[in-house]
Amino acid sequence: MSSQGAGQPLADSPRTTWHRLLRWGVGAVAATAMLWLSSPAIAAPADSPPPTAPLEQLQALVQPAVVYEQITWTGYVYDETNKGYFTEDPFTVSYQCTGFVVNPDGYIATAGHCADYDRTVQDAILSQVVDWAYENDYYEATPSKETIATFARNWRVDGADSEGTPDLSVSVAYGVSVSGEPTGKELTARVVAVRPPGQGDVALLKIEAEDLTVVPLSDNSDTGVGTEVVAVGYPVSVDLVTDVDFNPSFKEGTISAKKTTDAGSLQVYEISAAVSGGMSGGPTVALDGDVVGVNSFGITDEPQAFNFVQPAQTMEEMLRGEGVENTLGPVTEEYRAGLNAYFAGDRDAAVEDFEAVLQVVPSHQFAQEYLQKAQALPASSTSPLIWVLLGVAALLVLGLIGFALWARGRRAGGTSPPVPTPAPPGSPLAGTVPVVEAEPVAPAPTAPSNGQETAAASDPGAAADSAASDAGSDDERFCPNCGKQHDADAHFCPRCGQPL
Structure with missing residues (x-):
């Protein structure tokens, strides 16, 4: 019996060929992906945020906009009984407050009592005059300090060019270097508007600067009892026992109640955060960094944290009255975008945003610091090379599938060679x-x-x-x-x- 054709391998069926090609194509895609993941030049996805505390994020958002304020009143005291000034030299009273930038062109919000000549300032100046009169035997009978103090009702405090009001000077300094100004350098500010405590306790200052970092004012629509807040400012008590470093304090708390003052005409927020002297005028912010209020006043000799802030909308009303907008500006928007990207673990976006900030404000200290932190993050996985490689692999697979289907059609057609049939x-x-x-x-x-x-x-x-x-x-x-x-x-x- 003849065995013609024996020993030759049978031809693959179309189904076998198609499966083999498909497996080969899928293997090519898998190999491409493994090459991408293992390549040192292209990092694997690393969009995991860096370990941070919520307060660190809040500090990065708010601190570049917070300023230290030095308030000084200078006056000449006139004795109306003796018809003359006590001395040729003025008496001065100085204290500190806190403020925050509300417009990139140098507008700063603070508390009204920080820039208002009130009874507290007047009494502080007259107290100095009592001490001076007693120590220098101004009165012939040498009365006691207590007696001299009773004469103060006949004294008047004048400015260099004004009667009845001393001269005010306000200097501000940044806690971090921004807008070309180094940390701690004093800048002269002028008072644009003031509302004393009985009218809202807010004030607006102006310095000659631009491209400043701004904090946005909340519309207070979501501000309610229980809202978590952080009061920011420069407490005097801390400066008395530590070196002055221009780093503000961040005091955590909540809104305890909504109250009114001045016969119900003004609303205030009671907060549990510890606000002390020197923090007046600083921002109380929600955890998203928006200002919900301006630090205003506390209760004297109260052992517990028991303080009040003016709603941010009170400050917003003053801005509108002065034709000033609470706008962030390009620098702040880029800076905040960089922070959002950094805390989300997006290295490339964060680096790009911080570099954009530093192109405009090279001295922006926080942008410098967070640029270095962003550069230390693992590289992001957004390199276009991976998409090129995966695209090529996908096209290869589609081509192989198309070829397999074409070959299968040819085998199934009428002109295809018949399948060998074994002889009986x-x-x-x-x-x-x-x-x-x-x-x-x-x-x-x-x-x-x-x-x-x-x-x-x-x-x-x-x-x-x-x-x-x-x-x-x-x-x-x-x-x-x-x-x-x-x-x-x-x-x-x-x-x-x-x-x-």
């Missing part, structure tokens, strides 16, 4: 069966007339010999399966392909 046992050959056009089946021989019988019918052996003799003489054969005529030396039926 005992057949002379086993091989590929050619596909040919179907032809009509030859008609069967006509049956003999009634009463007649052929020799083949009466003698089967003779009939077979006769048929073989006829076929051999004419070299004609017929397929036993379909009846197709074929040549004498054919091994397969040209119509149905069956072995002969």
Whole structure:
């Protein structure tokens, strides 16, 4: 028996080829991804925020806008009884407050009593005069200090060019270097507007500066009892026992109650945060960094934290009255965007934003510090190279799938070579069966007339010999399966392909 074609591998089926190509393409994509993840030049995703405390984020938002204020009143005291000034030199009273920037062009908010000549300031100046008069025997009878103090009702405090009001000077200094000004450098401020405590206790100052970092004022719509707040300012008590470093204190607390003053005409917030002298005028902020109030006053000799702030909208009303907008400005917007990106772990965006701030304000201390912190973060995963690699791999997979489908279609078409069919046992050959056009089946021989019988019918052996003799003489054969005529030396039926 012939074994023609034996030992040759069978051709892959279209389904096998398609699966093999698809597996190869998926493997290519996986290899590309692994290459990207393991490459030292392209870091894996690292958008995990750095470990920070909420107060650190709040400090970064607020402190660049907070200023230290030195308030000085200078007056000449006139004795109306003796018709003359006590001395040629003025008497001065100084104290400190806190303020915060509300407009990038140098507008600073503070408490009204920080810039208002009230009875407290007047009494402080007159007290100095009492001491001076007693120590210098101003009165001939040398009365006691207590007696001299009773004469004060006849004294008047004048300014250099004004009567009845001493001269005011306000200096501000930044706790951090901003807008080209180093930390602690004093800048002269002028008073734009003042509302004394009975009218809202807010004031607006102006310095000659631009591109300052600003804190936004809250509209107080969401400010209610229980709101977490942080009071910011420069407490005198801290400066008395520590070195002055121009770093404000951040006192945490909540809004304890909403109250009114002046017969219900003014609203104030009672807060549990510890606000002490020197913090007046500083901002009390919510945890998002928006100012909810201006530090105003406390209760004298109260052992517990028991303080009040003026709502931010009181300050907003003053700004509108002076034609000033509480706008952040480009520097503050870039700086805050950088902080948001940094605390979200987005290294590239943070670096870009802080660098933009430093292009405008090279001395911005907090932008410098957080730029260094951002640069120390793990690299972000936004490199365009990964998208190029993944795109190429995806196109490769699509191309392979398309090729596999095209090849599969060709195999399934009418012009495709037939699939080899094994020959049945005992057949002379086993091989590929050619596909040919179907032809009509030859008609069967006509049956003999009634009463007649052929020799083949009466003698089967003779009939077979006769048929073989006829076929051999004419070299004609017929397929036993379909009846197709074929040549004498054919091994397969040209119509149905069956072995002969």
